[in-house]
Amino acid sequence: MIVPEFWSEAKEQIRINGRSRTLRRFGWSDVSESDAHRNAKDRVRDAANRAKVGELVRNIDRKVPYNGSDGLPIREEIVERHGETVITRNSYGALCLNTPDVLFTDIDIPENSNGWLASFWFAVFVGAGLWWGSIVDVSWLVLVAAVAGAIFSGALARGTVKLIAVFQKNPFAAALARIEQFASKNPSWKLRVYRTPMGYRVLAMHSTFDPTAEEPFSFMEALKSDPLYIRMCRNQKCFRARISPKPWRIEIEHIRPRPGIWPVKREHLDKRQRWISEYERKSAGFASCEYVATFGEGRMSIDCERVRAIHDRYCKTESGLPIA
Helix, strand or coil: CCCCCEEEEEEEEEEECCEEEEEEEEEEECCCHHHHHHHHHHHHHHHHHHHHCCCCCCCCCCCCCCEHHHCECCCCEEEEEECCEEEEECCCCCEEEEECCCCEEEEECCCCCCHHHHHHHHHHHHHHHHHHHHHHCCCCHHHHHHHHHHHHHHHHHHHHHHHHHHHCCCHHHHHHHHHHHHHHHCCCCCEEEEEECCEEEEEECCCCCCCCCCHHHHHHHHCCCCHHHHHHHHHHCCEEEECCCCHHHHCCCCCCCCCCCCCCCHHHHHHHHHHHHHHHHHHCCCECCEEEEEECCCCCCHHHHHHHHHHHHHHCCCCCCCEC
């Protein structure tokens, strides 16, 4: 895992087939800004050399917070360091815990959507209007059916969702059962479970893990973790957990200035800090997740316990506050 302290950008202008191009690349370092600038100059020089021999290269780095396929480390502001555990502020303003070896995973439960059901019921109304109108030879029945569909399709869709839920196994209970079942089949593991707004978070407490090995990802897949989360962990060779609320869940806009990818220009730092102050004020009344249970008989790892304490303090896991 690489989460650099210092960032710098370098540029180089080149001519290819009579046309001018300006290439820009970021550099990073944990030593100093000047060291980061040397890295940036090396990267932009390498890009220029590759462009001159005909290779297709981008003019600038991708504006993404992390992208392992481009070889870029996590581009987020470092807020705190706790040994190898790093707290960063992500691109929409929330705090994230990044760890090279303590295993977190998130399991998101898809929300029941009634959007397609509303469309289905609207189509039923219109289809019925077309059918009945053709039988009695009254064309305006289609318009009446469409109006009725617009009025009643939403309520019918909500009723259909509720009816389906009666016969469908609770997806939250099913996810929790998968976690408990995994722990029972792997008694040397110890799994600490939290409720999140979208599902569950699981923290392995018995051992640290190598993020380049397959074991942690087999575990994630067994629990049906979020595929995007799995891919991010693979690319960045780390494990990660959001530890403060998402802004839109506490009625605050996306971080300013946008995009919130680090580093930002010096002239925008005051605007960013004003947003952070307002975000911290509003987020004080919310937790990020809530402790649920611990499964498994494994012995607790001291390294995992250290990270657990940081995570729970930031997330306010036993505060009783609403989670966001």
